[in-house]
Each structure stands twice: as structure tokens, then as C-alpha cells.
Amino acid sequence: QKEVEQDPGPLSVPEGAIVSLNCTYSNSAFQYFMWYRQYSRKGPELLMYTYSSGNKEDGRFTAQVDKSSKYISLFIRDSQPSDSATYLCAMSADGNTGKLIFGQGTTLQVKP
């Protein structure tokens, strides 16, 4: 069993839709949860960071962490064609070293 599971998609939605992206994990020691966005032929860039449980909102993006279910989500409201990218969840149990475990990524296409 992989430590972090993420549905690879692809996911295709119309412009303006609400998008829900999810990851499950098996390691209960994970405390740090992140979502990265990766455009084609580019490096990942950090979108959202959450420590422990709870919700975090930043503009059109909301990240949720449910440690009891070992489940994290990223919601994108009013999706735009510029949101078309691969979204990677990442987690860590080790805040000192910053060692991350990544999901395999979900490819999202937002159609105009």
C-alpha cells in the first residue's frame, strides 16, 4: 500500500465549476499537508500549506485536512482555464528536515 494515494484523473470540467481534489494516506504521523500545482514542463509551486487538521482558504482555493479519516482535499471555486495543471498533494511527518511524500498527482483540465 502506498503511503499517499491520489486519483490521477484526468479530470475535465467546464469553466466556472467547483473542483474537488483528494488524497488519502496511511501514515498517522503526517502533520504537514501541502498542495502543489505543476504546469506542463515546469517545477511544482506551493498552493496551500496546512499544519495538522482543519481548513485553510486562500482566494478561490480551500484546503481541508481530516486526520481522523486520513483524508485531505483541495477545492477550487469558479475554476478558470488557467487552473489547468497537475495538482500534487504532499505530506510530511518530519518538520525539521522538510522531507515530503508526494501523491502521484491529478491532471485537471478546465474547458472554456
Added chain:
Amino acid sequence: NAGVTQTPKFRILKIGQSMTLQCTQDMNHNYMYWYRQDPGMGLKLIYYSVGAGITDKGEVPNGYNVSRSTTEDFPLRLELAAPSQTSVYFCASSYSGLHSNQPQHFGDGTRLSIL
């Protein structure tokens, strides 16, 4: 401000050859990381460094070596290249660990094919 710079962007190697992937950052970051990303997969940590002179293994270190003689540079060495090392390699850096929401800044990758 260049951020994290990786060279070369593309490279084709023959089986058994060796090469060094270069990574340099100009943000005075203490922490640096090397990841590989196989097609349709997430990133896997190869090696990391929390400061000059300090390196440690990640998830998939076999077949690779690193050194960190300066804060700015973190080269990744492939000895005896094998087809299984065909991948996209990403270097990243951050000011510290994860306690203070310091993001890892990534370069744009080196695409390596071994034939």
C-alpha cells in the same frame, strides 16, 4: 532573481555513462533537495541537505551521489547510468524545514533519458 536554476535542461546518456546534474540557488536557502518524477507519478526524494557539508538519503538514493560544499550549489551525480534512471529530475530549496510554512522552491527540471 533567478531562484533555483538547473542545468542541463535535457540530456541523453548511454547505459554505463556518468554525469552530474547541476543545481544552484540564489536565495541563501539552507535546505536543498533532489527529487525524481517518473511519467504520471509524483515526486520521490533522492537526497537532501540541511546545510553546507550535510547530506542525507531520501526514499530512492541508490545509484546517485550528492555533495554540498557551498550553500548555493547541490550537484547530483549519476554513476553507471541505467535505463531505470530515465526520469525528470527536480531540485528544490527552502529557507528551513516545514515548521514556519517555508515553501520549497523548485527548479524547472532536467529531463534525462538513458538509452
